[in-house]
Amino acid sequence: MTISIQQETARTGAPALQRRVVSTELGLVSVRVQQSAGGVHAARGFPARSAAEVYLHGAAGSWTTFRPLLSKAPDTDRVLIDLPGWGASTAGVRLEELSVETMARAVVEILDSLGYQQWNLVGHSMGGFLALHLAARWPERAASVAAISATTFAVSEAARRPLRSLSRFPPFVGMLLTMRSMAAFGPSGTAVIRAVGTTPVMGLLMSPFFRDPAAVPGHVIRGLALDARPASFAAAVRGAGAYDFGQWRSIRCPVLATRGDSDVFTPPSDLFRLAAVVPHVRLETIPRCGHFANIEQPEHVQRLLDALRST
Numbered sequence: 001m002t003i004s005i006q007q008e009t010a011r012t013g014a015p016a017l018q019r020r021v022v023s024t025e026l027g028l029v030s031v032r033v034q035q036s037a038g039g040v041h042a043a044r045g046f047p048a049r050s051a052a053e054v055y056l057h058g059a060a061g062s063w064t065t066f067r068p069l070l071s072k073a074p075d076t077d078r079v080l081i082d083l084p085g086w087g088a089s090t091a092g093v094r095l096e097e098l099s100v101e102t103m104a105r106a107v108v109e110i111l112d113s114l115g116y117q118q119w120n121l122v123g124h125s126m127g128g129f130l131a132l133h134l135a136a137r138w139p140e141r142a143a144s145v146a147a148i149s150a151t152t153f154a155v156s157e158a159a160r161r162p163l164r165s166l167s168r169f170p171p172f173v174g175m176l177l178t179m180r181s182m183a184a185f186g187p188s189g190t191a192v193i194r195a196v197g198t199t200p201v202m203g204l205l206m207s208p209f210f211r212d213p214a215a216v217p218g219h220v221i222r223g224l225a226l227d228a229r230p231a232s233f234a235a236a237v238r239g240a241g242a243y244d245f246g247q248w249r250s251i252r253c254p255v256l257a258t259r260g261d262s263d264v265f266t267p268p269s270d271l272f273r274l275a276a277v278v279p280h281v282r283l284e285t286i287p288r289c290g291h292f293a294n295i296e297q298p299e300h301v302q303r304l305l306d307a308l309r310s311t
Contacts, residue, residue: 015073017080022113024106026097030088031110032063034070034078050076051118051143054111058125058151059236060175060209062087062227065124068298069305076120081110083127085232095231099239104134117141120309124148124294125265126236129155132248132255132278139252144308146256148301149266149291152245153273159241171208171264176237182230189230197225210290211262220295248277255281256308260289260296282308 017032053076055066063080064087070078082089084106085098107130111119120143123131128150135142151172158165158173166173182189196202202225207213209224257274259266271283284304289297 020114022110024084024109025094026084026102026106027093028089028091029084029106029110030082031114032078032080033114034074034080036074036076051120052076052111052114052116053078054107054116054119054121054131055080056107056121056123056127056130057081057083057086058127058149059086059233060125060224060228064223064227065292066122066294069122069294069302071298077116079111079114079116081107083107083130085235086229087227090229090232093232095235098232098235100130100133100243101137101239103130103236103239104137107134108138118143120144120146122146122148122305123150125151125291126240128152128257129240129243132251135251135253135255136247136249139250142251142253144254144256144311145251146305146308147258147274148293149259149263150257150270150274151240151265153270154267155237155265156240156243156245159237169267176234179228179230179233179237182228183234186231190228193228193230194225197222197228208264208290209292210296211260211288212296216295245273245277248274249279251278251280253280254308254311256284256304257281258284258286258293258301258304260286260291260293262288262290265291 015034017034020031022029022031057063057065062082066080083103085093085095118141121131121134128147129152131145131147135145154169158169162173162176182193203221206221206224210216255278257271259271275281275283286293286297286300293301
């Protein structure tokens with residue numbers, strides 16, 4: 001059920017974003033829809049003529065991490081979701097029920113509510129994991145998957161055995177232990193992260209995410225601090241620890257899986273293991289890039305997305 005609609009501005013040359021609030025089994029979820037210029041849109045109550053582009057963010061972010069990919073007018077509608085527990089989708093969220101499966105069902109509830117039957121899924125980090133799960137569970141509806149630095153096998157293992165994983169996966173394990181500690185303090189823990197986000201210290205803390213941290217605008221770093229949701233992060237990692245990756249063998253659509261050449265959160269082994277499980281997958285390493293290719297190399301990412309959708 002759609003609760004409200006608001007207009008928001010977009011980048012120059014691109015259509016405005018419509019903000020909608022949709023009720024799901026995990027609570028109310030904030031969604032942005034950027035409609036194509038074709039004149040007929042599922043979000044207006046009409047059948048979609050082509051698969052919508054659905055953007056799923058990571059556990060360290062919100063829909064705003066995809067802003068660099070929104071600069072040109074879309075050929076089909078774009079749907080950008082603040083996943084339950086993140087961004088503007090935190091009020092009344094049922095974190096005790098949060099898992100990969102419940103998040104996926106919430107996404108499908110949203111897309112059904114908006115009228116989108118076919119999807120080109122674009123997921124970053126945790127969102128890439130979720131996109132692959134959606135394509136496996138609803139193979140008839142997923143037209144393609146772009147998994148940008150999806151955090152998959154290594155994260156799942158670290159979630160089960162964090163201390164054993166510390167030596168080979170220190171950036172993620174350190175972040176996980178920090179988020180778990182902050183989550184134990186409730187809203188006070190989130191407030192601490194946001195306060196640190198206004199200082200130069202946040203730039204140092206976020207530097208492992210980027211190839212060239214000095215080139216990342218300050219407002220991006222501050223935005224990531226504002227988007228920090230320790231309890232949601234901890235719940236998502238807990239769900240990843242129990243995941244059965246064999247499900248991904250049922251994916252039918254083309255899959256693009258990328259990582260940055262300096263990405264410490266998605267190791268090369270994750271892509272190799274993905275290729276052993278997922279049919280029709282293309283692996284790509286993006287040069288001069290860390291974990292956030294959608295921020296550091298958006299033009300490169302857009303070229304890859306265009307090529308994926310043309311297959």
